[in-house]
Amino acid sequence: MSIVKLHVNGASHEVDVDPSTPLLYVLRNDLDLRGPRFGCGLGQCSVCTVIMGGAAIRSCITPVSAVRGEVTTLEGLSKNGKLHPLQEAWIEEQAAQCGYCQNGQIMTAKALLDRNPHPSDAEIREAMEGALCRCMTFYRVQAAIRRVAHGSKAPGESV
Amino acid sequence: MSNPLELPPELADALAGPNQTSRRGFLVGSGALAITLSFGALHGARALAQAPLTASGPYPDPDFLKLDTWIVIHPDNTATFFVGKTDGGQGTGTAFRQMMCDELDIAYDKTRLVMGCTDITPDQGGSGGSTSVERDGRPMRRVAAEARRALLELGGQHLATPVEMLTVANATISLKSNPERKVTYAELIGGKRFNIALSGSRVDLTTGKAAVKPVTDLRVVGHSHKRYDIPAKVDGSLRWAVDMKLPRMVHARNVRPPIAGATLQSIDEASVRDVPGFIRVISRGNYVAVICEREEQAIRAARQLQAQWKRPEVAAFPASSELFDYMRRATPTSTSAPRVEGDPDAAFKGAAHVIEAEFEVPFQGHSSIGPAHALADPSDGQMTIYSNDMKAYSHRTGIAKFLGMPREQVRVVYMDGPQVYGRTAADDAGFEAAFLAHELGRPVRMQWMRDEEAGWDTKGPAHVFKLRGALDEQGKLVALEYDACSADYNHLWYNEPDTVLIAQLMGIRPANPAKGSVEAPTTVYAIPNQRTTTRIVGLPLIWETPLRTGNLRDPNGPQVTFAFESFIDELAAAAKADPIQFRLDMMEQAKEDDVFRKSRSLAVVRAAAKAYGWDPRPSPQPPQTGSPDKVLSGRGVAYTYRGNTIVAVIAEVEVNRETGRVWAKRLVCAHDCGLVINPEALHHTVECGMLHGLSRALWEEVQFDTEKVTSVNWASYPSLRHSDTPETIDIVLVNGDPNPGRPDLAPYGAGECSHKPLIAAIANAVYDATGVRLRRAPFRSDRVLAALQAQSA
Numbered sequence A: 001m002s003i004v005k006l007h008v009n010g011a012s013h014e015v016d017v018d019p020s021t022p023l024l025y026v027l028r029n030d031l032d033l034r035g036p037r038f039g040c041g042l043g044q045c046s047v048c049t050v051i052m053g054g055a056a057i058r059s060c061i062t063p064v065s066a067v068r069g070e071v072t073t074l075e076g077l078s079k080n081g082k083l084h085p086l087q088e089a090w091i092e093e094q095a096a097q098c099g100y101c102q103n104g105q106i107m108t109a110k111a112l113l114d115r116n117p118h119p120s121d122a123e124i125r126e127a128m129e130g131a132l133c134r135c136m137t138f139y140r141v142q143a144a145i146r147r148v149a150h151g152s153k154a155p156g157e158s159v
Numbered sequence B: 001m002s003n004p005l006e007l008p009p010e011l012a013d014a015l016a017g018p019n020q021t022s023r024r025g026f027l028v029g030s031g032a033l034a035i036t037l038s039f040g041a042l043h044g045a046r047a048l049a050q051a052p053l054t055a056s057g058p059y060p061d062p063d064f065l066k067l068d069t070w071i072v073i074h075p076d077n078t079a080t081f082f083v084g085k086t087d088g089g090q091g092t093g094t095a096f097r098q099m100m101c102d103e104l105d106i107a108y109d110k111t112r113l114v115m116g117c118t119d120i121t122p123d124q125g126g127s128g129g130s131t132s133v134e135r136d137g138r139p140m141r142r143v144a145a146e147a148r149r150a151l152l153e154l155g156g157q158h159l160a161t162p163v164e165m166l167t168v169a170n171a172t173i174s175l176k177s178n179p180e181r182k183v184t185y186a187e188l189i190g191g192k193r194f195n196i197a198l199s200g201s202r203v204d205l206t207t208g209k210a211a212v213k214p215v216t217d218l219r220v221v222g223h224s225h226k227r228y229d230i231p232a233k234v235d236g237s238l239r240w241a242v243d244m245k246l247p248r249m250v251h252a253r254n255v256r257p258p259i260a261g262a263t264l265q266s267i268d269e270a271s272v273r274d275v276p277g278f279i280r281v282i283s284r285g286n287y288v289a290v291i292c293e294r295e296e297q298a299i300r301a302a303r304q305l306q307a308q309w310k311r312p313e314v315a316a317f318p319a320s321s322e323l324f325d326y327m328r329r330a331t332p333t334s335t336s337a338p339r340v341e342g343d344p345d346a347a348f349k350g351a352a353h354v355i356e357a358e359f360e361v362p363f364q365g366h367s368s369i370g371p372a373h374a375l376a377d378p379s380d381g382q383m384t385i386y387s388n389d390m391k392a393y394s395h396r397t398g399i400a401k402f403l404g405m406p407r408e409q410v411r412v413v414y415m416d417g418p419q420v421y422g423r424t425a426a427d428d429a430g431f432e433a434a435f436l437a438h439e440l441g442r443p444v445r446m447q448w449m450r451d452e453e454a455g456w457d458t459k460g461p462a463h464v465f466k467l468r469g470a471l472d473e474q475g476k477l478v479a480l481e482y483d484a485c486s487a488d489y490n491h492l493w494y495n496e497p498d499t500v501l502i503a504q505l506m507g508i509r510p511a512n513p514a515k516g517s518v519e520a521p522t523t524v525y526a527i528p529n530q531r532t533t534t535r536i537v538g539l540p541l542i543w544e545t546p547l548r549t550g551n552l553r554d555p556n557g558p559q560v561t562f563a564f565e566s567f568i569d570e571l572a573a574a575a576k577a578d579p580i581q582f583r584l585d586m587m588e589q590a591k592e593d594d595v596f597r598k599s600r601s602l603a604v605v606r607a608a609a610k611a612y613g614w615d616p617r618p619s620p621q622p623p624q625t626g627s628p629d630k631v632l633s634g635r636g637v638a639y640t641y642r643g644n645t646i647v648a649v650i651a652e653v654e655v656n657r658e659t660g661r662v663w664a665k666r667l668v669c670a671h672d673c674g675l676v677i678n679p680e681a682l683h684h685t686v687e688c689g690m691l692h693g694l695s696r697a698l699w700e701e702v703q704f705d706t707e708k709v710t711s712v713n714w715a716s717y718p719s720l721r722h723s724d725t726p727e728t729i730d731i732v733l734v735n736g737d738p739n740p741g742r743p744d745l746a747p748y749g750a751g752e753c754s755h756k757p758l759i760a761a762i763a764n765a766v767y768d769a770t771g772v773r774l775r776r777a778p779f780r781s782d783r784v785l786a787a788l789q790a791q792s793a
Helices: A024-028 A085-092 A102-116 A123-129 A137-149 B007-016 B025-030 B046-050 B091-104 B137-159 B185-188 B230-234 B293-304 B320-329 B344-349 B390-403 B424-442 B450-456 B503-507 B559-575 B579-588 B596-611 B678-697 B758-770 B781-792
Strands: A001-010 A013-016 A051-053 A057-058 A069-073 B071-072 B079-085 B111-113 B166-171 B172-175 B182-184 B250-255 B263-268 B278-284 B287-292 B306-310 B339-341 B355-363 B373-377 B383-387 B408-413 B442-448 B461-472 B477-486 B529-536 B629-640 B645-656 B663-674 B728-733
Touching: A001 A024, A013 A024, A024 B293, A051 A102, A057 A102, A057 B373, A069 B278, A085 A102, A085 A137, A085 B287, A102 A123, A102 A137, A102 B230, A123 A137, A137 B678, B071 B137, B071 B185, B079 B091, B079 B137, B079 B758, B091 B111, B091 B137, B137 B166, B137 B172, B137 B182, B137 B185, B182 B185, B250 B293, B250 B424, B278 B424, B287 B293, B293 B461, B293 B559, B320 B461, B344 B461, B344 B477, B344 B529, B355 B559, B373 B424, B383 B390, B383 B424, B390 B408, B390 B424, B424 B442, B424 B503, B450 B781, B461 B559, B477 B559, B559 B579, B559 B629, B559 B678, B559 B758, B579 B596, B596 B629, B596 B645, B596 B728, B629 B758, B645 B781, B663 B678, B663 B758, B678 B728, B678 B758, B758 B781
Parallel strands: A001 A069, B079 B111, B250 B442, B383 B408, B477 B529, B663 B728
Antiparallel strands: A001 A013, A051 A057, A051 A069, B071 B079, B166 B172, B172 B182, B250 B287, B263 B306, B278 B287, B339 B529, B355 B461, B373 B383, B373 B442, B461 B477, B629 B645, B645 B663
């Protein structure tokens, strides 16, 4: 065990864990966050996705010792009580079924739109390819992403 | 009011009402009531998590024959509904509220719903078989109507006016002649009990004296209310069953036999004593689990534990590559008596044209996106299991029996979880957590890993079919033989204390394995001469096998419909008939039944054809071999029904001749499930049902060698992805009832039906595009490419 410092959703934390512990378990069990969830532990499904350094990463295979900089989880997307446009689009499109994987869908989409605010349909499919869903909500998830991408004010502007 | 359990403030306020001690006292007394009363988002006992409770049973069964069990009117003129159901994400919770609001005459946003907690909601069995709205919505409507009746009676007394002269809107009763003379539900009964007895020999027959409204008077039903559960699922605030934590809680992981049917010889506990946080190895028979303080420690200990296993003398099963040959040769464990209509032998003899074909569907997995999990709390000699198991009530009863505890000391708190769609491993994880908590005396959280979920969850059974059909000179189907074989012996039912995986591994089992099931097709086609035979076979290893079969959505429906509706397509092609007209002609000759399946089938197939823009012609389309284009397009239809719900799907596919990739570019579905409660939620359920069927058509197959399942993650068990998603999905909700506006029009099940015809629709579309008939699912690229190459050769 050793003390690890983390910056998550704008707050600093210190946790006393084995440095090889996957970030997922620290977020869930030490910081009591619920957005990232366990799906495969293999980096294959995206259910555990968080954003670090602007990239969507798989917290289930990221040792906590490898974390650098700010980590954003699903809980960190809303600002001052206002939902992120993606979250609003998800509600508008009623995109979830069971919802268990939707953390991975939303966080992967967030990273996509941050780097490419107006993706084509092909780019959406490509970026989202690793985000699995066993309720098969893909059609509405893509519609929700398009809703935000088409609503962006200016090219290059982050949503 | 003091707040010793640190209840959410809104709940404490609600309980501090004028009459709270007389109001659902069992809620308070049982300590089960950490229920968030924030509007709408109340789902199961999600808020129990916010105030982990000292369990203080006993936990009695809520009496479904008391109105107070179902409905509470609060002093602020809002209502809470209590129903014994679970919602796997298809919006049934929202639908229940809509149905009950309509009968009670209260606004949707003034209500909340509690589901599936065994000590506070009446036992309606949980979910399954697309019956939630169709069957279990009925008592919900009736009890809400009864509450309205009782309130009108009280209102009449209060306003000193005969009931006939009163009207109700928004939970307020007023004089028809003078809206200013009014009284609210809360003023009449807020914070008090109805004390009204209901009648009914079963929960689904529960009724009061009041009649439900004619459907023409329903206002909340039929409206696309947004699902109340979605906001908390997208902002990260929802506490799921996986999020439950309790003081002193520890983490468990299972250690499964490395070879199916292996016997545990010894465990070297010293091999894990150096793992930080290690607490114990608990083992009985062939069941082994490790327990540690932290989750990552338990994962490490489970991987590190050294154990000796003895290989079984007989191989557990044939390798998946040999499965269908094995099934064809195997001696059946049961065989149905042939069902014969007309004189099929004579009809085949006199036929102008006879064709036959065989179809194969492998084992397919539930493969939940979130592996099985549960938290069990043994505090105070009771047992509380926090679980997403879709059948919370049998989960409770089964676990009580398994542990030898009185039922009253065990409860299950239902919370949201990954999709269920049948008999998932959620059952198993709850039993395991409870067993370990019972042994250890501390709350235990059980979590399966991905390879365990893929390897050991319940599977949809593999099928082999043989069909034979006879056409007359005019191309009319005059005789059909259908033979189906399902590898479904020892099919698991729900939450049985002697068949869940932990029981099997401990050597506990019933006297006889379950028979299993195999089905005949569900269509209304008039076929004058028919012979139907079915049989079930078992694999060598019956118990402790990773190839346990369970209900995967409509358990045999997609397999049966693949074979049957593919073969109907083959017959249409042999008759050089348009595949839709061929089907309509057979439907026209059918007899009508009590739910108008004939009329509704005709309406649904016609609606699908219209929505697609179907131009009649036989399949396959003229060969495109001269075309330089490497992508061939085609369309295919399939029709079926499930229970009383009718569905037809038309798929437009593109087949890449060079890679064998099949893409369903467009899906059209016509769907008749009677009365529609929430059109948008239904649309989404139908969409996702179709895409689940598409996943089973294109990707899903459990592979194994003779010792173990080898499809153990998302690389070795691929599932549908974003790139497979159709460009367009069109859904037409059909009401094909001959009297579409009749006042007693019923809602029928919608959770499963659209999933059923997909494999057939895709196979038929591939045939239309390429002239190649795919008779072995799934249609992965390598298999399609091989079939295309065989055709050119």
